[in-house]
Amino acid sequence: MANKEKLPWDLEEEILSRVPPTSLVRFKTVCKRWNSLFDNNAFINNHKMTFQFILTTRSKIYSVSVNPKVEVRELTLNTPGLKPQIPISLVDTSGFLLCGMGEGAVVWNPWLRQTRCIKPEVNQPSLDFIGIGYDNNKRVEEIVYKTLSVYMKGSSHTWKIHDFASDAWKDQEFNKEEYSRSITLGIKNRFIVDLTSVVSVNGTLYWVAYNDDKTHDTDLFSFYVLSFNFSSEEFLKFCDLPSGKNHARDALVLSVFRKDRFSLLKQCHETKKIKIWVTKNKIDNQYGGDVKWMSFMEVSIPNMSNLVQTTFYYQPSYFIDDKRLVICSCDETGRAWIYVVGENKLINKVHLDSVADPWPLHFTYFPNLVLIPGGQREEAELQVQFSYDLFLFWFSSTIFSLIFFRFWFNL
Structure with a gap:
């Protein structure tokens, strides 16, 4: 034949x-x-069916794709046993969305329509869910995902770690002095970090942070990368940022570059100039002192909007597509926009007019085909x-x- x-x-x-x-x-x-x-x-x-951003408002969840054109679709979080609802908080770590629901959380892969509920312990106070990671100890053959969350206990904060495999909770307490949208960490030194802007690489969580030094007489701070390692279960200063001292109103956003590196976006709130750095090598979870940053892009666009607005101080979301920079941000009225930047010019600017409510939360999302351990799907339909x-x-x-x-x- x-x-x-x-x-x-x-x-x-x-x-x-x-x-x-x-x-x-x-x-x-x-x-x-x-x-x-x-x-x-x-x-x-x-x-x-891919998309690059997710936005949440008081009433709806949206996905936004930018290739080849900007397209907005509504997403529905359907979890077996729970009525459909909008999450209180939403973060993207380790390829999954972690949705804070007031009591407990839902882990969600919207691309695969798969979810898993994380139920709180009996009489557990309301938790703020921070991110998902895993033990990156090389002796561990199987990845066991874990969540990091925090709640008030008296005048201090208790961090809680939930294990996906055993469904067990573990407490870890730190002495704290302050907690708001940003949180203070540490014993000898006090660190300020925005927990809504978390990055996950190889199971470890990372944030942009700075020292809260009361002796400062200016608005300039030295920012760096703070990490939480699920293997050692501790917070550590991972590496310095290449941006030097920054004003509190500057846009300063850490993101993932090519799956295993960092990128950093800075926009000066005065000049509106944007600069991007990327790390030269892959991120090693233990040796942050060896991180080398390279200048990747500088953009100076006349009449460019501030990417951080004084109303809520939301940081922009972005990703790098080849030599293009794609940004999601809100203007001074709370309307959401997509900016496409390349070759030192603004290539495209699109208002997301189908996003009804002002000031949506937004973040970059990287679709993947990783199944949530213990997750639920509608098997008959699939x-x-x-x-x-x-x-x-x-x-x-x-x-x-x-x-x-x-x-x-x-x-």
Whole structure:
């Protein structure tokens, strides 16, 4: 029997980019080539259902995609056993969304429509959920995800760690003097850190922080990266930032670059000039003193808006796409905007007019095909969807093959 002609790989990729993510998880077992493809950032970014930002308002949750054009869709957080509701807080760490629900939390992968509830202990006070990480001890073969949260206990704060595998809670107390939207940490030194801007790399959590020195007579502070390691269960100063001293009103945002590095955005609140740095090497969870920063981009755009507004002091969200900088931020009236910057100029500016409420919380999201350990999905629906997607892939492959070979033989 003659060998059957195979579908060209680029057409195969194009078809798979149209298959819903819930079925791509199952398709990973079809062959090694598909499995490698689904772990490729370029494939995820080019998928027809991908998105790069998530915004939450008092009444709705939205996803925002920017490739090839800006598109806003509504998201629904459906958790078995819980009525649909808007989270009180929402952070993106370790590829999952951690949704604070007042009592307990929900871990959510919106791309796979998968959730897991984290229930508080009996008589547990309301928790502020901070982020998700895992023990990065190389002797541990299996990743065990954990959450970090905090609550008031008298005049101090108690940090709580929840283990996904055992569903157990562990307390860790620090002496504190102050807690608001920013929190004070430490015993000998006092650190101020915005817990809403957390970054996760290889299971460790990172924030931009600065020393709260009462002797300061100016508004300039030396910022650095503070880390929480789930292996040692301690907070440490990880590394200095390349931006020098910064004003409290400057935009200063740490983000993930190429999965395993840092990027840092700074916008001076006076000049509006934007500068981006990236780390030269991969981030090592233990040796932050070896971090080397490189200048990546400088942008000076006339009439550029302040990315941090005085009303709420929300920091902007951003990501780097090749040589483009894509930013989500609110203007002075609370309206959300997407800015696309490149080659020292503003390429595009889009108002997200379908986001109804002003001053939405927003952050960068990186879609992934990682299943939440112990997570729940609507299995019956997914089985039907999987069968439909398999049929769709076969049908599309046949049509593309007929078109391709007809075109080829007509040459």
